[in-house]
Amino acid sequence: MLQVQNLQVTYPTPQGKAYAVNGINLEVAAGETVGIVGESGCGKSSLARAVMRLLEPSAGRVVIGGVDVTSLPKRKLRPLRQRIQMVFQDPAASLDPRFTVGQLIGEPLTLTEKHRATRNKRVLALMDDVGLPVALFDRFPHQLSGGQRQRVAIARAIAPRPDIIVLDEPVSALDVSLQAQVLNLLVDLQQQYRMAYLFVSHDIGVVQHMADRIAVMYLGRIVEIAPYADIMESPQHPYTQALLQAIPVMDPRRSRIADKQILTGDVPSPLSIPSGCAFHTRCRFATDRCRRSVPPLHSVGSDSLVACHLSAPSTESPFN
CATH class of the missing domain: 3.40.50.300 (P-loop containing nucleotide triphosphate hydrolases)
Known part of the structure; x- marks a missing residue:
C-alpha cells in the first residue's frame, strides 16, 4: 500500500x-x-x-x-x-474554526457527492462511527472538547474511505x-x-x-x-x-x-x-x-x- x-x-x-x-x-x-x-x-x-x-x-x-x-x-x-489521509497532533489547529462539525466532516465528500442531503446523511453516519452525538452537527470546533475535536478530525479522515x-x-x-x-x-x-x-x-x-x-x-x-x-x-x-x-x-x-x-x-x-x-x-x-x-x-x-x-x-x- x-x-x-x-x-x-x-x-x-x-x-x-x-x-x-x-x-x-x-x-x-x-x-x-x-x-x-x-x-x-x-x-x-x-x-x-x-x-x-x-x-x-x-x-x-x-x-x-x-x-x-x-x-x-x-x-x-x-x-x-x-x-491517503492524515490526522494531526493538534485538532484545534487542523480544523477550520469557521466550519461547523457537519461542514468539516463533509468537506472531503464534496469531491464525490454533490447532493447536500445525501452528503449530510453520510456525515451523520460518520459521526455515529466515531462516537459523536448528532447534536454536535452544527457546533463549531471551539465549542467542542479536545477529544471531540480529534473525533471530528478522524471522521473527516475516513470520510473518503482511504x-x-x-x-x-x-x-x-x-x-x-x-x-x-x-x-x-x-x-x-x-x-x-x-x-x-x-x-x-x-x-x-x-x-x-x-x-x-x-x-x-x-x-x-x-x-x-x-x-x-x-x-x-x-x-x-x-x-x-x-x-x-x-x-x-x-x-x-x-x-x-x-x-x-x-x-x-x-x-x-x-x-x-x-x-x-x-x-x-x-x-x-x-x-x-x-x-x-x-x-x-x-x-x-x-x-x-x-x-x-x-x-x-x-x-x-x-x-x-
Whole structure:
C-alpha cells in the first residue's frame, strides 16, 4: 500500500543543511499498522509530512498504491488524496474554526457527492462511527472538547474511505483516559474500514497497543524495525531498549529487560550529526567501531532489521 524508498528531507539553515529524514526505507501493507517511534527531533513528523507531500522530499520516492507521488505535479495529487489521509497532533489547529462539525466532516465528500442531503446523511453516519452525538452537527470546533475535536478530525479522515491514514501523534494532546478511548476507536475503525495506518508517536507505550510492526527512528534514520512482539520481548538496539524502559509499569520492581539502559542526554542537533552510529554519544555499549562507521540495517531474524554493530551476526548482542 505504501513504499518509502531512500527518502530524504533536508532543511537549509544559515549553519548548513539539516537532515530531518536521512535515507528512510519503509513499507506498509494493506490493513497493516506500522508504528514510527522516537524522541522529539528524530524526524518522525517530517517523515509523515513527506509521505503526504506536505513537505517536498529532497531525494527518494514515496509510492502509494503503485503510484509514485513524488513525481506527480501538484494538480494531479488531488485524486490521490482520497487514498491517503492524515490526522494531526493538534485538532484545534487542523480544523477550520469557521466550519461547523457537519461542514468539516463533509468537506472531503464534496469531491464525490454533490447532493447536500445525501452528503449530510453520510456525515451523520460518520459521526455515529466515531462516537459523536448528532447534536454536535452544527457546533463549531471551539465549542467542542479536545477529544471531540480529534473525533471530528478522524471522521473527516475516513470520510473518503482511504486505503491508508497517517496518524501524527493523534493522542498526545489528550489526557490519559481520552487517549485510551481514541486508540480503541482507531482499532475499531481499522477493522470496519480495512485501512492501513502509519502511526507516529514519541511514546512506544502508545504504539504497542496498535502496531503490527514498529520502526524506531533516531536522528532521521531507522535504527530498528521488527514485529511488535519482537520489539517488546527482544529489542536489539540500545536505543529501542531505552525507549522500552521509559514505559511506566504498575510494579516498579518489574523490568522488561534485566540489564537496564537508562537514556541520558539530548538528541544531537541534525546540523551536527555525530560520526559513525549517531547514537554512540548516548550509548554505554559504544565502541571505536561505532564511532567510526555507520551501521547498516541488517537482518536479525526472519522479519527484523537492526542498525547496530553490537547486533551483527558475528557479535554477541548485549541483551542476550
